[in-house]
Amino acid sequence: MNPGIYFSNHSTDMKPSIKISNITTALIAALLLTCSATRSYAQGINEQVTVTAAFEPAIPESGKLSISPSPDETVVKLPVMTYAVKPLQMETTLKPDNITPVKLVGEPVKKLYRNYARVGFGNYTTPYAEFFANSLRSKTYSFGVHLKHLSSSGKIKDYAKSSNSLNLVEVNGQKYTENHTISAGAGYRRNVAHHYGFIPAETDYEYNEDSLKQRFNRLNLSAGIRSNYTEPDQLNHRLGVSFSSISDLFETRESLISIDTRLDKRFELFDLTEYQVLGLDANLRFTGYKDSTLKQKSSIITLKPSISTEFEEYRLLLGLDFSVQVDSASKVYLFPYAEAQVRALEDAIVITAGITGGLTRKGFDNLSDVNPFIQSILPLRYTRERFTFYAGARARAGKYIDLSASFSTSSVENEGFFINDPAAQLLNRFTLVYNDGNVMKGRFEAGYHTGERIRIKAFAAFEKWSLTNDEKPWHRPVSSFGAEGTYDIQKKIVVKAGFITNGKQYAKLPSPDRSGDYLTRTVKGYTDINLGVEYRYTKLLSAFLNISNLTGSRYYLWYNYPAYRFRIMGGVSYSF
Structure with a gap:
């Protein structure tokens, strides 16, 4: 169908209908203008006009403009700037405000009293008295006196006289x-003891009570000086001299002169750490010993140079121990020692590990202090600690809990152990046997405190020996543990309680026929529970009541040496 335009006229409505070919858009626009004029005169005539024509599209030629834009070049000359700065002083005024000084309100200084006395009395006919006298606060001196008396004359059922003081x-x-x-x-110090470790009804041996008595008289003197410089680059020094002597009822005497000194100073020897400390410890111990059969003199000279340093949370110590044994034959020993320490969390955790060694002498003074039932004639020897590896840690868990643990392993030569002396007819005195071996020791402690109101401490320890010549470490408990606590009620009543448990130990006894053979006996372990109460009537006057071995059990401190059973003591204390 040819493209065309159709018009339709009606009396009431006239609607154009337009069909547009895709290629005749331009021509239709021109015809619409012409038809619009014709249509305006055709109103009222009912006729239809159809216009048909051929469309020949054509595009006229156009000329392309060839223009290349070029930028305009503008030359701008900057003027030379000259200027000058004229200093002007700003006038200011300062009017400071008044600052109210800070008032430091300190705690009131607690009043001190020069004297403190305690007296009491307990079962087993046990009088007790103790007195302390001290100087008050002073920046130039301090002075103190301590007096004490404690004795018991009670009896232990079935056993010989056991008085002590x-x-x-x-x-x-x-x-x-x-x-x-x-x-x-x-x-x-004056100690009196009796060798009561036998049952009279089971022996035919004749004895008197005076032969069981032993008395130790101890005297000690000491003097020393030490520096307390505040400047870190000073030569720190310490010197101490002491004299001690002991004598007993059986003509045994021992005297000890000891000189101890230390020097140390900071240096900057190398750049790995900020500073290093060089130190030197020197010790001289001269011992004179005499009993009813022997007289001897001996000395130990020790020099211990060392170097230590710190870096951040680390501390390191290195040194050598030169020990010289001087008696009938002189010997020289060398023991290296070292220690490393790490502090963490602002010293909340401190870990230490190291190695050490040394030379000591088993003396009559310290042996009789450990065991007052020893013989007066003893084989005294040097003990050499070849080496000891040790490690330990302590920690604070919050504000109220303290923890610590330690462990060590040692190789020891000539360690002394107590055994019942076969030369004593009643087997009621002890002598020493020496042995070489290795020992492992461990200890754990824990504490809890809330100021002065509540304090609790607990510990557990063990000691395990492996000996060369004996199967058991005589009279050495394998394990021990215990605890103690204090509860302060409104600073008026103080309650104390605790216990200690020692594991079993072993004793070495001669055979009944004294043929040279020995028997092993077990000393059972024990638990001792104690309880104490103090009532503070005033800040100066108080009364106390202490109970030991609360269960009243019979246990043995040494083989055939039982302790007192239930013990109770009451008394008063006064400050003035």
Whole structure:
């Protein structure tokens, strides 16, 4: 169908209909303008007009503009700027405000009293008295006196007389100067014991009570000086001299002169750490010993140079121990020692590990202090600790809990162990046997405290020996543990409680026929529970009641040496 335009006229409505070809758009636009004029005059006539024509599209030629734009070049000349700065002083005024000074309100200084006395009395006819006298606060000196008496004359069922006593006098003082502290002290201690470790009804041996008595008189004197510089680059020094002596009822005497000194100073020897400390410890111990059969003199000279340093949370110590044994034959020993320490979490955790060794002498003084039932004639030897590896840690868990643990393993030569002396007819005295071996020791402690109101401490320890010549470490408990606590009720009533448990130990006894053979006996372990109450009537006057071995059990401290059963003591204390 050819393209065209159709018009239709009606009296009431006129609707155009337009058909547009895709290729005739331009021509239709022109025809519409013409038809619009014709259509305006045809109103009212009912007729149809049809226009038909051929369409020939054409595109006229156009000329392309060839224009290349070029930028306009503009030259701008900057003027030379000249200027000058004229300093002007700004006038200011300062009017400071008044600052109210800070008032430091300190805690009131607690009043001190020069004297403190305690007296009491307990079962087994046990009188007790103790007295302390001390100087008050002073920046230039301090002085103190300590007196004590404790004795018991009670009996232990089935056993021989077991009376014992302790008398003690101690005096000490210190003088403080700008850079030094000078100290001096003296003391006297008198111990009386009886060798009651047998049952009279089971022996035919005749004895008297005076032959069972033993008395130790101890005297000690000491003096020393040490520096307390505040500047870190000073030569720190310490010197101490002491004298001690002991005698008993059976003509045994021992005297010890000891000189101890230390020097140390900071240096900057290498750049790995900020500073290093060089130190030197020197010790001389001269011992004179005499009993009813023997007289001897011996000495130990020790030099211990060391170097230590710190870096951040680490601390390191290295040194050598030169020990010389001087008696009938001189010997020289060398023991290296070292220690490393790490502190973490602001010293909340401290870990230490190291190695050490040394030379000591088993003396009559310290042996009789451990076991008052020993013989007066003893084989005294040097003990050499070949090496000891040790490690330990302590920690704070919050504000109220303290923890610590330690472990060590050692190789020891000539370690002394107590056995019942086969030369004693009643087997009621002890002598020493020496042995080589290895030992492992461990200890754990825990503490809880909330100020002064509640304090609790607990511990557990073990000691395991492996000996060369004996199967057991005689009279050494394998394990021990215990705890103690204090509860302060409104600073008026103080309650104390605790216990200690020692594991079993072993005793070495001669055979009944004294043929040279020995028997092994087991000393059972025990638990001792104690309880104490103190009532503070005033800040100066209080009363106390202490109970030991609360269960009243019979246990043995040494083979055939039972302790007192249920013990109770009451008394008063006063400060003035």
